[in-house]
Amino acid sequence: MTAALSTSAPESEEPPGVPRTRPKVNRAVFAGSGVSIVLFSLWAILAPEQASAVIGAVVGWIATNMGWFYVLTAAVVTAFVVVVAVSREGTIKMGPDHSKPQYNLFTWTAMLFAAGIGIDLLFFSVAEPVTQYYGPPAGEGGTLEATRMAVVWTLFHYGVIGWAMYALMGMAFGYFAYRWNMPLSIRSALYPLIGRRVHGRAGDAVDIAALLGTIFGVATSLGIGVVQLNYGLYLLFGIEEGVAAQTALIVVAVVMATASCVSGVDKGIRRLSELNVLMAVALVAWVLIAGRTSFLLDATVKNLGDYVAELPSMALDTFAYTGAAEWMAGWTLFFWAWWIAWAPFVGLFLARISRGRTLREFVVATLTVPFVFILILVSVFGNSALEIVTGGDDAFGQAAMNTPERAFYSLLEQYPGAPLLIALATLSGLLFYVTSADSGALVMSTFTSTIQDPTQDGPKWLRVFWAAATGLLTLAMLLVGGVPTLQSATLIIGLPFSVVMYLVMIGFWKALRAERSQREGRSATRRSVTASRTPGPDSQWRRRLTRIGSFPGPRAVRRYEEQVLAPALAEVVEEFCAQGHDAQLSSSEVGYQGLSEFTLSVPMGEDRDFCYQIYPVATPVPAFGGFRTNPDSDLYYRLEVFNETGSQGTDVMDWNREQLINDVLDNWEAHLAFLSIHTGPSKIQAGAEGHPDWSTDIRDVPTGQIPAATKEAQP
Structure with a gap:
């Protein structure tokens, strides 16, 4: 569906000696999905006629009885992501409040742009407009109205609605993984609904559904790529079209994906993907x-206007009165199922590159940046093909409609330098094809693993397995009936995951409602931050001035932690316990300079625990004003206050005992106000095992490991 850029994230820059938890295989998900795919593939290979009949019957039933559900789901998802973006929750970041985007705006939008193209887009950018011209869902083919809507229908199937599905999954991945430090898994989004049961069979079922959708979606793209590349190789080298050549191409994709997985050339694959985009441009x-430049530009603007004007009615059009069930199954329902199947895959990539972005800018960029490129590509190629057909070349049109894998190459043959264009298109398609297999295996290995650190991926051997399994499934579907069978299988497999998308929306909305209550709770306390930061009655203004201009090194921080910080927090814990609260104070070294973090926690039963953490954050010494009390180092250390959503921006270094205690009580009062607001139906209940809530518990961070909330603050 899209360019399969590698989703590997750069390793976190953690201080030496910080332990990393190795990913573990989730045996239930791996066994359930792996066995299902292998058995299905063998069934299709050994009994192709039976498989074709069964798949056809199921698709017919879905098209007749469940078409409305696919159409409604696509519209609901689009409305949901738009509502999130324009609401107050749109300002929430995919990461802690203090996090900064990993990539600058240009690089980030370029990567979103790169995610908007794949070999299947080249396939359908010519084949679909021509097919819609000859056989529109309503009205007569070959008319002016059919010509006007041909490209618009293609934009509809590749446009904003599909990207809204990607945006939904990207938000869910990014929010729960980077803001709440939960595993990079779809089941995390269901925590607000079922609590700790997501770690059991319910969570496994969700991950299996996501993985099955992903592998069928990737297999469909690979199948389309196989038949199109086969024809390109025939034009260039005379390689005959057929099962033998297509099987060889599948083997090439699996071998190259395996080599990438084993040798760790993810950065190279990413660069190749970016090169693909340049070749497509x-x-x-x-x-x-x-071609006719002025006509193509005029048509592009016209297509955009028609798309915007027709989108609301097209989005909910089930053709109930025209009886276009077959057309719906072959086009709109297939595309919606395909987008749904790819949503976990591409959503994971989008989340990986968007940490630190607000939900609003993520949604706006995801819905617009790739679509702009798709608009240009589809309009230029589609209108060029329509110009040839309406100009009287019916043979070109019939060939593009009946053998869609040849349509794109047939268009290129109409222009000067055709051999070079065909070679460039074949090379671009081959790279898209290989990177799809590589990235698909990478994501599926993540889905079948238990990974606590969102920057890590599944084991290499697991990637190899999924590369081979995807190749086997692609081959099986091609043997059964080619690309139409792949499309039908995708339509079937997308149905169960569409139900998961509703659960994701509900869980995500409950999480955002909880965060709104938390913000309101803090506001209700009317905390006096200024009073907390100013020196107490036992300090003089000279001491405050000295503190403002100081940049303490590790020795001063260690001394302060031992003499002031630890005793003050211990005193607060003692009083909490005296008043009947089961308060605890934990401390652990952060892995560098002998500094420690301190976490004061109070369990709250079925409600969210209270956590108050003070963490040493290394910060560059500013160069302004000549203030440098530590001339031997370019770094100084802030003792920042953290809660569940990240840094509060407060540096408590050199605060006296009373100031520290008052700040703890300020946060405690804000937490109680949050709990009093966040009650009733919107309250997130504990899971079956009585876990107090679904948010990150700072106490669960292994000794010496930097919590996700603070990683981007490190040098």
């Missing part, structure tokens, strides 16, 4: 310049 530019 070159093809678009060539056709635009060599």
Whole structure:
């Protein structure tokens, strides 16, 4: 569906000696999904006629009875992500409040742009407009109205609605993994609904559904790529089209994906993916310049206007009165199922590159940046093909409609330098094809693993297995009936995961409602931050001035922790316990300079625990004003206050005992106000095992490991 950029994230820059938990295979998910795929593939290979009949019957039933559900789901998801973006919750970050984006705006939008193209887009950018011209869902084919809507229907199937599905899963991945430090898994989004049961069979079932959707979605793209590349190789080298050549291409994809998984060349794959985009841009530019440039630009603007005007009615059109069930099954329902199947895959990639972005900018960029490129590519290629057909070349149109894998190459043959264009298109398609297999295996290994650190991926051997399994499934579907069978299987497998998407929306909304209550709770306390930061009655203004201009090193911080910080927090814990609260104070070294973090926690039964953490954060010494009390180092250390959503921006270094205690009580009062607001139906209940809530518990961070909330603050 899209360019399969590698989803590997750069390793966290953690201080030496910080332990990392190795990913573990989730045996239930791996066994359930792996066995299902292998058995299904063997069934299709050994009994192709039976498999084709069964798949056809199921697709017919879905098209007749469940088409409305797919259409409604696509519309609901689109409305949901737009509502999140424009609401007050749109300002929430995919990460702690203090987090900064990993990539600058240009690089980030370029990567979103790169995610918007794949070999299947080249496949359908010519084949679908021509097919819609000859056989529209309503009205007569070959008319002016059919010509006008041909490209619009293609944009509809590749446009905002599909990207809204990606945006939903990207938000869910990014929010729960980077803001709440939960595993990078779809089951995390269901924590607000079922609590700790997500770690059991219910969570396994959700992950299996996501993985099955992903592998069928990737297999569909690989199948489309196989038949299209086979024809490109036939034009270039005379390699005959058929099962033998297509099987060889599948083997090439599996071998290259395996080599990538074993050798760790993810950065190289990413660069190849970016090169693919440049080659696609070159093809678009060539056709635009060599063709009727003014007509193509006029048509592009016209297509955009028609798309915007027609989108609301098209989004909910089930063709109930025209009886276009077959058309719906072959186009809209297939595309919606395909987008649903790919949503976990691409959503994971989008989340990986968007840490630190607000939900609003993530949604706006995801819905607009890739679509702009898709608009240009589909309009240029689609209108160029329609111009040939309406100009009288019916043979070209019939070939593009009946053998869609040849449509794109047939278009390129109409322009000067056709051999070079065909070679460039084949090379681009081959790279898209290989990177899809590689990235698909990477994501599926993540889905079948238990990973606490969101920056890690599944084991390499697991990636190899899923690369081979995807190749086997692709081959099986091609043997059964080619691309139409792959499309039908995707339509079937997308149905159960569409139910999961509703659960994700409900869980995500409950989480956002809880965060709103938390913010309101803090506001209700009317905390006096200024009073907390100013020196107490036992300090003079000179001491405050000295503190403002100081940049303490590790020795001063250790001394302060031992003499002031630890005793003050211990005193607070003692009083909490005296008043009947089961308060605890934990401390652990952070892994560098002998500094420690301190976490004061109070269990709250079925409600969210109270956590108050003070963590040493290394910060560059500013160069302004000549203030440098530590000339031997470019770093100084802040003792920052953290809660569940990240740093509060408060540096308690050199605060006296009363100031520290008052700040703890300020946070305690804000937490109680949050709990009093966040009650009733929207309250997130404990899971079956009585876990108090679904948020990150700072106490669960292994000794010496930097919590996710503070990693981006480290040098």
